[in-house]
Amino acid sequence: MNLQPVPFLEVERISKRFPGVKALSEVSLAVGVGESIAVIGENGAGKSTLMKILAGIQQPDSGTIRIDGKPVEIRGVPAAQRLGIALIHQELNLCDNLSIGANIFLGREPRQFGWISQSEINAQSRKYLEQVGLDVDPRTLLAELSIGQQQLVEIAKALSCNARLLIMDEPTSSLSAREVERLFSVIQSLRESGVSIVYISHRLSEVHQVCDRVVALRDGQNSGGLSREEITHDNMVRLMVGRDLDQFYARQSLTPGDVVLAAKGLRTRDNPTHAINFQLRSGEIVGLAGLVGAGRTELLEALFGVQPAVAGTIEVAGRTASIRSARDAIAHEIFLVPEDRKLQGLVLPMDVGQNTSLPGLHRLSYFSWIDSRSEQKLADDMVKRMRVKTPSTRQIIQYLSGGNQQKVVIAKWLAMNPKVLLLDEPTRGIDVGAKHEIYELMEELARRGVAILFVSSEMEEVLGMADRVLVMHEGALSGELTRAQLSEEAVMTLATGQQMKTI
Amino acid sequence: MLKNIVLFLLIFAIFGVTSAISPTFASGYNLDIMARWTGLYGIMAIGAAFVIIAGGIDLSMGSMVALVGVQFGILINDQQMNPYAAMILVLIGASLIGLGYGLLITKLKLQPFVVTLCGLLVLRSLARFLAHDDKISNFVQPEGGTDISYLTGMDFCWIPLPLWMLAAVGIVSALVLNKTTFGRYLKALGNNEQAARYSGINTDLITIAAYMICAFLAGVSAILFAIDLNSVGPNEAGTFYELYAIAAAVLGGCSLRGGTGSILGVLLGTAILRELYQAIETLQFSELEGTVIGLVILAGVIADEIIRRVVDARRRRQEKGVPAEVPAKSS
Numbered sequence: 003m004n005l006q007p008v009p010f011l012e013v014e015r016i017s018k019r020f021p022g023v024k025a026l027s028e029v030s031l032a033v034g035v036g037e038s039i040a041v042i043g044e045n046g047a048g049k050s051t052l053m054k055i056l057a058g059i060q061q062p063d064s065g066t067i068r069i070d071g072k073p074v075e076i077r078g079v080p081a082a083q084r085l086g087i088a089l090i091h092q093e094l095n096l097c098d099n100l101s102i103g104a105n106i107f108l109g110r111e112p113r114q115f116g117w118i119s120q121s122e123i124n125a126q127s128r129k130y131l132e133q134v135g136l137d138v139d140p141r142t143l144l145a146e147l148s149i150g151q152q153q154l155v156e157i158a159k160a161l162s163c164n165a166r167l168l169i170m171d172e173p174t175s176s177l178s179a180r181e182v183e184r185l186f187s188v189i190q191s192l193r194e195s196g197v198s199i200v201y202i203s204h205r206l207s208e209v210h211q212v213c214d215r216v217v218a219l220r221d222g223q224n225s226g227g228l229s230r231e232e233i234t235h236d237n238m239v240r241l242m243v244g245r246d247l248d249q250f251y252a253r254q255s256l257t258p259g260d261v262v263l264a265a266k267g268l269r270t271r272d273n274p275t276h277a278i279n280f281q282l283r284s285g286e287i288v289g290l291a292g293l294v295g296a297g298r299t300e301l302l303e304a305l306f307g308v309q310p311a312v313a314g315t316i317e318v319a320g321r322t323a324s325i326r327s328a329r330d331a332i333a334h335e336i337f338l339v340p341e342d343r344k345l346q347g348l349v350l351p352m353d354v355g356q357n358t359s360l361p362g363l364h365r366l367s368y369f370s371w372i373d374s375r376s377e378q379k380l381a382d383d384m385v386k387r388m389r390v391k392t393p394s395t396r397q398i399i400q401y402l403s404g405g406n407q408q409k410v411v412i413a414k415w416l417a418m419n420p421k422v423l424l425l426d427e428p429t430r431g432i433d434v435g436a437k438h439e440i441y442e443l444m445e446e447l448a449r450r451g452v453a454i455l456f457v458s459s460e461m462e463e464v465l466g467m468a469d470r471v472l473v474m475h476e477g478a479l480s481g482e483l484t485r486a487q488l489s490e491e492a493v494m495t496l497a498t499g500q501q502m503k504t505i
Numbered sequence: 506m507l508k509n510i511v512l513f514l515l516i517f518a519i520f521g522v523t524s525a526i527s528p529t530f531a532s533g534y535n536l537d538i539m540a541r542w543t544g545l546y547g548i549m550a551i552g553a554a555f556v557i558i559a560g561g562i563d564l565s566m567g568s569m570v571a572l573v574g575v576q577f578g579i580l581i582n583d584q585q586m587n588p589y590a591a592m593i594l595v596l597i598g599a600s601l602i603g604l605g606y607g608l609l610i611t612k613l614k615l616q617p618f619v620v621t622l623c624g625l626l627v628l629r630s631l632a633r634f635l636a637h638d639d640k641i642s643n644f645v646q647p648e649g650g651t652d653i654s655y656l657t658g659m660d661f662c663w664i665p666l667p668l669w670m671l672a673a674v675g676i677v678s679a680l681v682l683n684k685t686t687f688g689r690y691l692k693a694l695g696n697n698e699q700a701a702r703y704s705g706i707n708t709d710l711i712t713i714a715a716y717m718i719c720a721f722l723a724g725v726s727a728i729l730f731a732i733d734l735n736s737v738g739p740n741e742a743g744t745f746y747e748l749y750a751i752a753a754a755v756l757g758g759c760s761l762r763g764g765t766g767s768i769l770g771v772l773l774g775t776a777i778l779r780e781l782y783q784a785i786e787t788l789q790f791s792e793l794e795g796t797v798i799g800l801v802i803l804a805g806v807i808a809d810e811i812i813r814r815v816v817d818a819r820r821r822r823q824e825k826g827v828p829a830e831v832p833a834k835s836s
Binding site: 348350356 | 692
């Protein structure tokens with residue numbers, strides 16, 4: 003009776019635990035031959051863990067994986083390759099000092115009498131390059147290709163391993179609009195030849211364009227699926243966030259106060275050709291949107307002085323401030339919660355208390371002698387106030403979950419009464435609960451008159467939290483949207499460098 | 506802590522074994538040498554520890570010992586300078602060299618290894634140049650001058666003065682490292698320079714200070730070495746001492762990745778190295794000295810790594826038992 007073909011891949015009730023976090027809990031998934039499904043979910047929902055398990059990078063704690071109906075164990079990346087599964091990472095794994103052909107056959111070079119057969123590499127590579135629609139000589143150095151072309155090389159490499167399932171993790175995050183179109187047509191032709199696709203993206207319009215079906219994850223669990231007809235923005239957001247947006251984001255706009263921070267003709271070191279002008283008022287939450295690489299982080303780092311601006315002025319409360327280092331910014335009560343908390347925000351082997359007190363330690367010491375009682379009190383207060391889930395303030399910070407680590411990074415600055423708080427991707431890689439707490443905190447700080455400027459790549463976050471949105475495109479401020487003008491389309495239009503149509 | 510206890514026990518074990526084989530090892534004369542030289546090396550090793558904790562390295566300490574020693578002797582012998590004034594002068598000079606390293610490393614962003622490697626070559630050859638490639642001797646009790654031999658030769662409460670000095674330097678250093686903002690910043694920057702800078706710490710200043718402390722302490726031990734031997738050969742003095750200092754720091758728990766290290770560990774590490782050296786001399790197989798010391802350090806580092814993994818694994822297992830984080834209630 004059951005005439006349905008066996009799906010290429012079936013994942014059944016997979017679970018995976020990491021210290022402090024349950025990354026996946028009984029997640030199931032199936033992909034048919036030539037089918038394209040989207041896996042959506044917020045950061046920390048478990049998407050990347052699931053993909054790593056499929057690609058053999060991590061092993062599940064329990065559950066079964068079947069390929070062509072037969073249970074398999076994917077132990078290691080080579081095993082995944084043999085089974086026909088290839089993962090195309092967000093960051094490409096290619097050597098740009100080698101030729102295209104050498105990259106495609108890296109580790110599997112065809113040989114003749116023990117020597118690498120260059121002619122064989124070239125001939126084979128041409129075949130695969132043709133399949134992905136890339137008309138370039140395989141002897142070309144990879145470095146000479148654009149990012150979009152490099153990505154196609156990566157796909158060609160996967161095809162050369164006889165990949166039957168391509169997992170693409172945010173493949174369009176650094177592509178131009180034309181490159182995206184090209185990628186989509188390649189995906190289409192691959193599907194016609196029977197290759198299955200698992201597509202991970204935050205860009206909901208792409209999901210609609212490329213995928214037959216949507217599988218949503220939330221907090222490491224299946225939170226539902228959508229058939230092709232059901233794929234709408236609202237449906238996807240509901241599955242990802244688990245509640246309606248207006249409930250999740252508590253933002254109530256207030257009348258902003260005086261201008262506390264102003265950038266006039268500011269030119270960052272990375273994008274010196276564009277002068278940036280904007281103002282930030284006290285009690286205001288301003289979003290800084292744009293594609294990856296648009297120069298948002300560079301702008302925050304210029305304001306915080308870690309990458310000092312090369313020209314222009316920064317005014318704090320109406321007075322010109324010379325900000326050449328983080329210390330200068332801190333002296334003006336401008337604080338940054340950086341993008342990479344492990345690299346820039348925390349000293350991982352130090353404990354919660356020591357991390358919390360680090361920027362303000364001089365205030366807790368007499369002639370540089372640390373008053374350990376005040377330090378302890380500060381740590382206790384902050385852990386309580388930020389609701390950091392930790393056994394004690396003596397816990398080494400690297401053993402906390404991402405959300406709790408992020409709370410500590412924020413706590414560092416909270417103790418020092420911020421005037422301006424710059425947040426770079428404040429909720430990246432943390433669970434929904436902690437996320438919500440961070441939104442509430444931003445809300446509370448704004449009420450107390452702190453000016454907040456936050457960078458976010460999550461559209462929902464930008465739409466939900468910002469009173470006003472500045473959009474960047476290729477190093478320049480391409481526009482500003484008030485709350486009334488705010489929509490996903492408007493932000494994307496500005497972020498991709500197109501002119502706003504008059505509304 | 507466990508590590509320090511093990512090191513402590515090791516000191517007794519080496520002592521017991523060696524003196525059982527060769528009773529002269531436990532003689533007063535031998536003990537006195539060991540105590541004095543532990544003091545001298547230890548002061549230098551603490552200097553190395555500061556730089557290593559800051560995530561750097563100083564390869565020039567041995568050459569520094571030669572240069573400072575030579576200059577110290579010349580000032581007393583040729584310039585007829587008061588030895589205490591000479592000490593202050595050479596210590597200022599040593600600190601300035603440390604300042605130079607620090608500036609090159611922080612302001613020009615050069616690699617510490619390269620900068621101090623050049624220092625190793627330059628300082629050694631400067632020492633030879635100043636001394637005309639000849640030994641400088643007899644400056645401790647110059648005729649009609651001040652006798653300073655007591656600084657390394659005298660005992661106080663049956664313990665040689667250098668060991669007391671080491672104790673003083675050690676206690677001050679341990680307090681600085683653990684109780685002051687400087688120490689905290691040093692550890693933070695040694696582990697994660699970027700996070701320290703993003704926290705508003707003047708990382709350049711702290712790094713420069715670490716190199717200055719290191720050079721200063723190398724200078725102190727150079728003076729004491731010179732006094733103890735009453736002779737400095739610009740070619741021989743201090744050769745490989747930087748490696749002993751680094752070895753002692755590593756054996757005592759400093760990671761060359763920066764950020765960790767305890768002064769007590771460094772002191773115990775130094776004591777073990779000196780004791781091993783003496784034991785090897787006593788047992789008369791000094792050609793194998795490098796082999797023994799090298800293998801002991803290697804064993805120490807391997808044991809450390811294994812302990813770290815076991816502790817890590819245990820922690821992970823413990824956390825598996827704890828229920829996953831409770832998601833906060835939705836609003």
